[in-house]
Amino acid sequence: MRFATIERTNGTAAVVAVSDTEAAVLPDGFTDVARVVAASEGDRAAAVGQALRTGRRLPVAELSWLPPVPRPGKVLCVALNNSANPDRILSGPDTPALFLKPATALVGHGRAIRLRKDDGRVHPEPELAVVIGRSATDVDRADALSHVFGYTVLNDITAPGLRAEDTFHYGAIHPDPQAADGVRTVESWVSYPGRYKGSDTFAPMGPWVVTADEVPDPHALRITCSHDGRTVTDDTTAHLRFDVAQVIAFASRYLTLEPGDVIGMGTALRRSATGGAVQNLDLNRLGGRVEITIDRVGTLANTVEWR
């Protein structure tokens, strides 16, 4: 099944796809996909049954899309998780490196990516995203996939100029039993992703959440990214360095995952035959429309506007 959250004149509603062209509105109370995720299996099945029998039918082409989970507890992302160019990394962790994007950065399919000229360079990052179905604390890798509700598409918009601005070169304070005051300073670099990853509209997501049963292998999905119709990235989720189960197991050892939480699995990077580096696609210079397609999951499209 595939679920989405849409805007209606009288609020928001969750819908279930009936076909590629038609969706059915879920019963009152299912105001978004987070409610669908939180429901018991029985309640969910009853709601879907009722929607398919008697729910209002809407043409998919006319839906006003919101992020499927409009306000996840967290949007957790994995950095540099593509095996396509490990030679870029001079040193780094041998475990998934995690950062957060705020719910306020989310926008739905078809909504604008809103930039300011002084944001500097801004590029898209096409990603498979996992929607958590069951709370997960310190779960085993073998059990990890049972915590997945489904999958969606995430565009992890990134502003590398803001990243460079928000990087400190500094003396970190480390303990030193030999020193008179017990500390020494160690030359370090630290960067803070609040702005460059978390600005408003920097997280287009959707259109659908496809339930896990429809994605038997999340690591065999073609993922493409195009700009104004030209394919830039043509990759596969087989190139994820850490797979979905590894990321859930590792992340849940540190951060409890809750139903509705979203995990961005890391950027697909492999260039298409005619494409270039996705990091070279400066949306703030080029504007235009970014489209990300993941097999079995869907196509997320958003157009740049300036504010």
Added chain:
Amino acid sequence: MRFATIERTNGTAAVVAVSDTEAAVLPDGFTDVARVVAASEGDRAAAVGQALRTGRRLPVAELSWLPPVPRPGKVLCVALNNSANPDRILSGPDTPALFLKPATALVGHGRAIRLRKDDGRVHPEPELAVVIGRSATDVDRADALSHVFGYTVLNDITAPGLRAEDTFHYGAIHPDPQAADGVRTVESWVSYPGRYKGSDTFAPMGPWVVTADEVPDPHALRITCSHDGRTVTDDTTAHLRFDVAQVIAFASRYLTLEPGDVIGMGTALRRSATGGAVQNLDLNRLGGRVEITIDRVGTLANTVEWR
């Protein structure tokens, strides 16, 4: 007024302080301070009036504290925002540097900071925190404080060993019109704060949210941090490099602030006469109890446990 969220046998409730020793439970529906923040001024005043007249009275000493806003849309923190040791910074932004902690990291006053030995060094960071009352997008500095609902205490627990692990030294991809493939790689450092700032229990917060009217100058507050009764940090919010209005104005230019959002204003660092660097207080080696007191705002205390 000061509000808190407490755990009761039948769920959670918001309370208002009647005195230093007594609190009154707000009417049904006000299940936490987020509801108090979201209410209209009239509804809030009516609820407080009803609580003071007929609400159940509870001794403050027996409250089971939760984070006042249990599930903020975001916990936004400002890095390196103390003027006490600018000489540590070799280069960095001249604007507030922002990162996020997830709601799952929050714990209330009196709850355990739960560590694992392999988290490495872990230190407390005593901070004044702002609770947003009104939505803020791109607000002026002059108007910024009108978006504040109140203030609380945040312990921005940090694991520098995990920070070092989650730092990449890598070749960032930059556009280069001269290059055959349009890009060049630039030696860079990037660090991801998901684990070292965001692990479960890494954000003790509370006990109270004190409304802004009781804190006429948020930049004249003494802030102390003690470990097992020994004062380590003795600082004042006068040492914040960027003040509350500057941080709200700057952050809201990028990330919409919503009612209930929390902003950690950055670590108080000045050592007490007998203290040392707060970064040298390795809770994972020492265990014990951390207490942070901010004038007019309250005292937040949490004890280390190992899991």
